[in-house]
Amino acid sequence: MNMSTLKLSFNRIWFNKLPLRKLRFRWTVIVVLAVAVVGCATSGINKGDFNFVTSSEEVAMGKEFAGEIETQFEIYDDAQLAAYVQNVGGRIAAVCHRQDIEYHFTVVNKDEMNAFALPGGYIYIYTGLMPVLDNEAQLAAVLAHEVGHVTARHSTERLTAMYGAQIAVSLLLGENPQEYKVLIANIFSTTGFLAYSRANEFEADRLGTAYTSLAGYDPEGMAELLGKFIDTESREPSKLEEWLSTHPPARDRIGKVDVLAASLPLAGIGERNAARYAEMKARLP
Numbered sequence: 001m002n003m004s005t006l007k008l009s010f011n012r013i014w015f016n017k018l019p020l021r022k023l024r025f026r027w028t029v030i031v032v033l034a035v036a037v038v039g040c041a042t043s044g045i046n047k048g049d050f051n052f053v054t055s056s057e058e059v060a061m062g063k064e065f066a067g068e069i070e071t072q073f074e075i076y077d078d079a080q081l082a083a084y085v086q087n088v089g090g091r092i093a094a095v096c097h098r099q100d101i102e103y104h105f106t107v108v109n110k111d112e113m114n115a116f117a118l119p120g121g122y123i124y125i126y127t128g129l130m131p132v133l134d135n136e137a138q139l140a141a142v143l144a145h146e147v148g149h150v151t152a153r154h155s156t157e158r159l160t161a162m163y164g165a166q167i168a169v170s171l172l173l174g175e176n177p178q179e180y181k182v183l184i185a186n187i188f189s190t191t192g193f194l195a196y197s198r199a200n201e202f203e204a205d206r207l208g209t210a211y212t213s214l215a216g217y218d219p220e221g222m223a224e225l226l227g228k229f230i231d232t233e234s235r236e237p238s239k240l241e242e243w244l245s246t247h248p249p250a251r252d253r254i255g256k257v258d259v260l261a262a263s264l265p266l267a268g269i270g271e272r273n274a275a276r277y278a279e280m281k282a283r284l285p
């Protein structure tokens with residue numbers, strides 16, 4: 001199947017499933033008014049949420065956060081693995097809705113099953129999650145879920161909701177550098193800025209699943225990934241503390257993802273690259 005056929009069916013699937021479609025007209029009126037008054041920006045995907053941070057401001061903020069992450073987290077030191085993860089993530093980034101920013105994918109050395117996205121396209125995956133996965137399609141699914149949060153601009157929507165526009169703007173202007181440290185220190189608390197709503201999580205799942213298919217991967221990787229989380233929830237919940245404080249249980253998500261994946265063009269036939277993934281897995285601690 002060629003790229004334009006893929007894109008066509010992707011658009012059909014995506015727009016048919018847009019949950020806020022019915023509300024679009026009303027929200028468009030409100031958003032246009034809000035933009036006129038205060039110059040707010042929304043993600044363009046989840047039009048129901050206000051966001052007072054522009055895209056370039058978001059990138060500046062993400063850069064500050066990423067600098068803070070590197071002081072508080074240990075980045076895994078393996079250039080080949082780093083290049084591989086950046087490459088798989090880059091394939092997802094190349095087909096996603098938001099092309100005005102650069103995407104950075106980084107491996108964190110921590111024995112927990114987690115991945116997260118900062119504002120502005122800074123995405124992290126833990127060494128504790130990678131060994132549990134069986135193939136590149138599942139890795140692509142993790143990264144694509146996080147890219148979904150970035151394209152829908154969930155983190156800045158959440159920061160705007162938490163702080164209000166004025167403080168969000170002073171934060172991104174670097175007027176309060178201590179606040180970055182506090183936000184990163186509490187990043188996985190249930191009141192932290194990555195504690196998205198369930199609707200946000202389902203949106204990231206839906207966007208991410210579609211992105212994996214568009215990038216040439218088997219979209220069933222997303223349901224397989226959630227299956228891994230369900231297994232670990234019962235066997236080794238201590239590995240999921242951070243993930244569970246910021247995500248709804250995987251069993252609530254897997255059904256929706258399964259139905260969506262089955263409707264996508266590459267279901268069951270997209271790339272999985274298990275052998276290449278196994279080689280990379282051998283480089284983990």
Ligand SMILES: [Zn+2]
Pocket residue numbers: 145149201204247
């Ligand atoms: Zn998420």
